[in-house]
Amino acid sequence: MMRLTNLYIVIFFLITPFVYSQQSPRYDFLFPIDITPSVSGSFAELRTNHFHSGIDLSTNGKVGLPVKSMEKGTVSRIKVSPVGYGNAIYIKHPNGYTTVYGHLRNYASKIDSIITAEQYKIESFSIDFFPKETIEIEKGEIIGFSGNSGSSGGPHLHYEIRDTETEQPINPFFFQDKIKDDVRPKIMNIRIYTLENNSTINGSHSARNYPVVFYDGAYHLKGNPKIYASGKIGIGIEMLDYMSGSWKKCGVYQLNMKVDDQVFYSWKLDRFSFDESRYINSHIDYAYKAKKGKRFERCFRQPGNMLSVYGTRQNDGIISMDTSKTVHIQAFDAANNVADLQFKLLKGKESTNTSAAHSKLTYTTEHILKHEGIQCTIPKGALYEDIEMELIKKASPEGSILYKIGDKHTPLHKYMNISIQIPNSLKEFGNKVCLATVNGSGKKYYAGGKTDNNTIALATKSFGDYTLVIDTIAPTIRALQNIRGRVFKTHSKFLFKIKDNFSGIGSYKCFLNNKWTLCEYDAKSDQLTCPLSKAPIEKGSKYNFKLIITDNCGNDTMLESHFTVSK
Template sequence: MKLNKKRLATAILTVFTGFGAMAQMPAEPAMPAPADYFLFPIKPGERNYLSGTMGEIRSNHFHGGLDIKTDQRVGLNVHAAADGYISRVKQSSYGYGNIIYVTHPNGLVTTYAHLLEYYKPLADYMLQKQYEKQVFDLELFPEPGQFPVKRGDVIGLSGNTGGSGGPHLHFEIRDKEDRLYNPLRYTFKEVLDTTPPDIYSIGISPLNIHARVGNAFERAELRTKQVGTNYSLADTVFAHGLVGLELQTIDRLDGATNKNGTQEVTLFVNGEQLYTHYIDRVPFELSRQVSQHINYDQYKRRGRTFQKAFVDHGNDLPLYKANGYDGRLKVQPDSVYQVKLVARDSYNNTSTLSFTVKGQKPSFTQTKSASVKKPDIAYEVIGNVLKISATDTSSTPQNIELFKGGKTMMLVPSYINNSVSVSLYDLRAGIPDSMRFCGLNTSIGLEQMVPPAQDFQFRNDYLKVSFDKQSLYDTLYLHTNLDKGVYTIGDYFTPLHKAVKVTIKADTTGIDKRKAAVYFLGTGRGRGFTGGKWEGNTITFYTKNMGKFKVLEDTKEPYIRLISKSRNGISFKISDDLSGLNSFNAWVDGKWILMKYEHKNATIWSEKLDKSIPLSGEVVLKVKDNAGNEATYTTRI
C-alpha cells in the first residue's frame, strides 16, 4: 500500500495520544479576501437561485464553483465580481464553452463560463484573432492593461455554451495557484439557504482480511431514519477490525429542488473527532482524485455517490484532517462505539447521523438454502483480498484448493450463508494460478500485481501496458483478455488518476490502417474514439479508462446538411457516426469564414468579420472526422 508521508507525523502522534491528536484541527481554512469583496455576477442585489454548488461530485472531478440559474434563458448581463483585468479568454464548443477569467489586485481570479457572448471590445478582439489564425477553438491571454474592468461592469451575456446542460452561469473563484475556493463563503445575500443537508444512507466496508461487517466480509449499506435534522439507523451495527464509513449526503438551497454538494463531513467516535473533510481550495490539477474521495465502484455501477469518511490510499487532496488510521475505525471485540457523522453546508446548516457500532469477534456460521442443487464457484478482488464464494451442496463444509506455482494451498471457509461458503486469501502472498472446489476447476485470471506510486510495465503476447507513477491510486491486481478482437484491460470500475500507455497487437487483415483506430467500449453499446498510432501491426494509445477496447475501421465520411443560406449568413448540421468530428472549414468566394459550432445540436453557423459586407459567391464547406474521412458541400449565395 502507498504510504502518505505528509500524514506520517500525525500517525506517530496518534500512537501515543489516540484520537486526541485531532484536538487542534482547524474547522476551515482562512478566507483569502474579505467577506464582502465580491459582487454577485448575475442580477446583483436581487434574489438568485443556484443549480450547482462547490464540491458536488461529477463524473471525474469536483464541481469547482457555482452554477447560477438564469431564468431558464440566455442573455442575462454578467457582471465583473470585483475590479481587475481580463487575463484569459477562451472559446470552445466543449468544457467551459465561452469563458472569461478576471484577475483581481489581491491575486484571486474569477471565472465566468458558458457565456453566450463577450462584451464588445473583447468580442471584437476574439473575432479578429480567430480570423487571423483561421480557427474556431481559441484561447487568448490579453496583457494586464488591455481589458481592465471595474466591479459591476457587464463583461458578457449568460449562455449555454460548452458542456452545459441548460442556460446558466458557471462562476468560480481561484487563487494564483489555480486552487478552487467555495464562492458561498463570501455570504452573497442574493442566495438564501436555511435548509440543512439530507443524509440518505451510510456504507460500511471491511478494509482488511480480518475485518467483518455483520460477521461477513462485504460492504453493508444502511438507510437512515430522520427526525428533523437528526438521523439514525434502525439497528446497532456489528463489526470487527478495520472498517471504513461512507456517507451519502446532498444539500438543497431554499426555493430550489436541485441536489447540491455538502461542503463538510465530520466523523466523531465516542465524542472524539476522528475525521473531517472540507471541500475548499481544491487544486485544479488534483480534482480528478474525486474518484478516490468517493466509492467509485458504487458510483459507476449504480450512479449513487457515497463520500468516504476516511482518506483512502493514493488520495492526496488537501481537504482532510484525520487520525493515524486516516479516519478508519478499528473495532475491538465486545467494545461499543458511539458514532456521529455531521454534514454541514456552506451556510452552516447541519444534519447529524448517530448510531452505535458494537465489536463482534468473527465466528464460523452456516446457513443452508434448499434451492441450491449443484456446486458453483466465483471470485472477486476487494482491496488486497481474493474473496471466493463457493456454492456448497454438502452438509460438511468443503475447502477450496488454491494452486500456485505447482504448490497446493487449502482455504477453509470463514462462514457459509445460504449454502454459499466464503473463503478469503491475501493476494500479497502471491497470485494463485487456479482453484478447485467439488471437482470444479477455475482459472484465476489475475496476471500481475501492479504497485502504485512507481513506473511499471506489464506485457503479454498481445499487449503492453505502461503505468505512470501517478496512474494508480492503490495496488492493482491486473487481468487482461483478448476475445474476438476485444481487448480487456483491467476493470471498468477501477479508477485511474493519470493515463496509461497501451500497445496492442492487432489483426490488420483487410483493414485500412489509415482509417482504423482504437475505441473504448465502456459497458454499453457506445464506442468512444481513443485513437492511436500505428507501427506495423501494433497500435499505441493512451487511456484514462480501464475496461474493453477494440480496433474499428471508420470509412464513412461525415454528414452535412444545409440549414439556411443568405447574404447575411449560412448554417449547417454536421455529424459523424463513429470516430467523431475533427475539423470543419468554410470558404465564401474563396475567402475563409468563421463557423461557430455547438455540439449539443450539431450546428455550425457563420460569423462575418466585417458585418457590412454581404456574402456572395460559391460556398465550400469541408468537414473531416478523426479517421481522416472528409466530406465537402458546395452551394452558392
Template sequence: MRRYITALMLACCIGGYGQEKKQVTFVPPFDFPLTLSGNFGEIRSNHFHGGLDFKTGGVIGKPVRALADGYISRIRVTNGSGYVLDVCYHNGYSTINRHLSGFVSPIAERVEKLQYEEENWEVEIVPEPGEYPVKGGQQIAWSGNTGYSFGPHLHLDVFETESGDYIDPMPFFQSKIKDTRAPKADGILFFPQLGKGVVDGKQENKTILPNSERPVEAWGVIGVGIKAYDYMDGVNNHYGVYSVVLTVDGNEIFRSTVDRFSQEENRMINSWTYGQYMKSFIDPGNTLRLLKASNDNRGLVTIDEERDYQFLYTLKDAFGNTSKYSFTVRGRKQPIEPLNHREKYYFTWNKTNYLQEPGLNLVVPKGMLYDDVPLNYQVKADSGAVAFTYQLNDKAVPLHAACELCIGLRRKPIADTTKYYVARITPKGGKYSVGGKYEDGYMKASIRELGTYTVAIDTIPPEIIPVNKNQWGRNGKIVYRLKDQGAGIASYRGTIDGKYALFGRPNIVKSYWECTLDPKRVKKGGKHTVEFTVTDYCGNETVARESFVW
C-alpha cells in the same frame, strides 16, 4: 492551464497586487438577486465543480460585472466552456467567467477578427497585463448558455492568483444569498476491506438508509461513506455538501471540508467518491488536502470487539445549517476470507506497475493509482478481430493521469494504418474511441482508466445532416448536425460562396454546428452556396454542399 496560471502569478507579483485577503470584498456579478444552480465542489465526472453557477432567470444576455478593480487576463472561445473571460484582480484573486454569450467591445471585435484569421471557432488571447483594465461593477461580458451547458447561467470560478488554488467563492456572496436549509443524506455505504473485513458476513459493499435503527453486523477493517446533498431556499436544485464529519463512539474519525483544491488534485475526486457517495476514509495514494483522517488508519475503522459501535455523521453547509445521522455497527466475530490473487496481476499504488502479455503492454507509473488493485484480467478472442480484446479489470479503475497502452494487431485487413484506433469497450458492449497511433505492429494510445480495450477500424466518413434547411435564410443561421460511428469528429470547415464561414458549436449539449450569417461577409438578397467539410480522427472526410436564399 498551469502555464497560464504561472504567468498570471508573475504578472500580479510584478504589479504589486498582493493584499490581505481577509479584507477582500467583491461586487456581485449581477445587479439582481442571486440564486444558484450549482455550488463549489459538487461531485462531477472526473472533477470537482470548480465554482458557483448563478441563475440568470432562464435567459441569456444579462450584463456580467467585474467583481473588483483589475484587468482582463485571458480571453477564450472553447467547445467545453463556450465564451470564457478571465480577470485578474488587484486583491490577490482571479476569476474565470464561463458559458458567456459574448464579450463587450473592443474584445468582441478582436476575438471575431482572430477567429477569421485562424479560420477556427476556438481561439485564445492572453492580453498584456493592464491592456484591458476593469473597475468593480463595470460590465465585462454577457451571460449565456454556451459550451457544455444545460441552461442559461454564469459559471464563476475564483482562485488565488499566487497559489493557483480554486477556492469556494461562497463567502464573498453569502450575504446576498438566502439559505436556511440543512443538507440531507440519502444513504450510507459500507466498504469492507478486501481480505481484512466483512459486513453482514460478506466482503461486499452494503448500503443502508440514513438513521437506520437496525444494527449492521461487521468484523475487521471497514470504511463508510455517505450520499448527501445540500439545499437552498426558494429553489429546487441540490448542491454539494461543504463539511462532512464522522465520529465513532464520540471520537472524530474523518472530516472533509470542501473549500479549496488545486488543478493537480482535481482527478482525486475519483478516489474520494464512489458514484455519488463521499467516502469517509482516504485511499493511500490520495493526497487531496480537503480530506482529514483523525485516526491512524486513514479513516478506516477496525471492529474488533463484540459490542455496539455508535457512528454519527454531521453534515454542514457553508451557511452553518447542520444535520446529523446516526447508525449502529454491531461487532460480531465472523470469518474473514483472505485475499488470494496472483502477484502478476496485482497493481500496487506506491510503485510503477507493468502488465506485459502477448500483444499487450501497459505501464502505470508510480503516482497513477490511489490504492492497490487486484486486476480481474482476461483476454477475449474473436477469430475475425484485428486484435484481441483485453479486459484489464472488470470494473473501471481511474488513473490520476494518462498512461500508455499498446495493443498489437493480429492482422491488417486494411493497409492504411491511419484507419485504426484504440476502442474502450463499455460494460454494455458498446465502444468509443480513445485515439491511438500505429507504430511497429502496435496501436498506442493514452488511457485514463483501467477497463476493457481493443483495436477497431473506421473507414466510414462522418454524416452531415442539414437542420431545418428551409429556415436558414429566414433565421439567418445555417445549422448542421453531425454523426460519426467510429473515431469521432476531428475537424470541420465551412465556406459560403467560396469564402471562409465561421462555423462553431455554441452549445455542445445540443450537438449542432452553426454559422450565423453576417451581412458584412455574406451579401443579402440572393442565392448562396454553402460547403461544409467534416473529417474524423481516422481521416475519413465528408463534404456537403447546399444552396439557400438570404
C-alpha cells in the same frame, strides 16, 4: 467586577473556537447578475472525474442576461470552446483574486472584437487567448451575456473566484451575501466497508448499505439495526445539500466524523487545486457509482489519494473494531446548517478467514504488463491502492478480438499507455483503424489511438474492454436553410447540423472565395453557425461557400454553394 470579568473570559473562550472554525464572510465582490439568485450547482459539488470549481446560477431558462465584472481589473484570459465552459472570460483583480465567467452566449462588443481578430489570426473558432495588451474592466461593467455555450446542460452562469497566484478556485459562497441557505444537508444512506480479509459486517465479508431517516431533529439509521463489525472497517456516506428556494442537488461543504467522541476523520471544501481534482474518484466509491449510480463519499482515505482537503484523519479513517464504537457524523453546508447522524457499531466475532492473498499491482510503482501482442504501461501514482489486474486477449461473441485491460470499475488517476499489434488483415486501412471501448451489451464507443505500420497506441485513463474498429464513414452535413443562389443581408447566419456516426467531429473549416471564415460550433447540439457579420464580405458581392467537416479518423465531407450579399 472580577467575577463578571472572568465570566466574559469564559464566554470568549467558549465562542472563539466556533467563530474561528468558520469562514469569515467577505462582501468585497459585486454579484455578477441582477436577479434573485437560484443556485443550480455549488462549489466542489461532486461531478464526473472532478469537483465543481465554482457556483452555477440558474437564469430561469433564459439567455442574454447582462453579466457584470464583480470587481475592477484586467482581462487575463479569454477561452472559446465547443465544450467545457464554452465562451468564458477571466478577469484579474488588484485584490489578489481572479474571477471567471463561463457558458456565456456572447461577449460585450469591446471584448468580442478582440476575440474575433484572434480567431481569424490563428484560423480557429476554439481559442485560449492571453491578451498582451491591457484590457481594463470597471467594477460592474457588462462583460458579456449569459448563455448555454460549451458543455452546459441548460441556460445558467458559471462563475468562479480563484487565488490569482496559485490559480486555486476558492468557495465563492463566502464572498457574497445574496445567496441564502437555511436548508440542512440531507443524508440518505451509509455504507460500511470491510477493509481486510478477516473483517465482517454482521458475519459477512461484503460491504453493506443502511438507509437513513430523519426525525426528532436528527438523522438515524432506519429501524435502529444492530450492526456487529469485526476487523478493520470504513464508513461511506451518501448525502447532498439544497439551497433555499432551489430543488437543485448541491454538494456538502464540510464533514466531521467522530468515533467515541473524538474527531476521527474530517474534510472541508474551502479551496482545491485543479491538478488534484481527479482525486474525487478516490474520495468517492468509484466502483459503486459506476455500477449502481449512487455516490458514497468515503470517510476513510485510500493510500494513493493525495487530495488536500482532509483535516483530522486518525488511522486514515479506518476503524479497528477492538471494542464497540459510537460513530457520530456531522455534515455541514457553507451556511453552517448541519445534519447529524449517530449510530453504534457493536464488536462482532473475529473471522477466521485465511484466504490466500493474490499478487497485486502496487500503487507506489510503475508497471509494464505484456500479453499476446498487448503492452500496458501504468505509471507510478496512477492507482489509489494496490489492485489485482487482468490482461487478456479473447474472441468476442460477434467474432472480433476483445482486449480486456483491467476492470472498468477501477479508477485511474493518470494516463496509462496501451499498445496493441494490428492484425495483418487491418493494416491496409491505415489511420481508419482505431480503438473502441466495449460495454456490457457489446456497444462500441470511440476511444482513439495513433497507428503506425504494426501497432496502435493509446493514452487513456480508463480500464476496460477494448477492440479494434475500422471507421471509413464520413460525417454528414445538413444545411438548415437554402443558400444556393440566394441574396443575404450582412447580419445573416448560416446554420448547419453536422454529425459523425462513430469517431466524432475532429475539425471543421469554412471558406468564402477560398478565404478562411469563422464558424461557431456547439458540440452538444451538433450545430455549426456561420455569422456573416464576422465574415470577410462586402455588400453587393458574390461568394463561393465551402464547408469541410473531418472526423477523428480522417474521413471528410464537403458542402459547396454560392450566394450574394445584398447592397
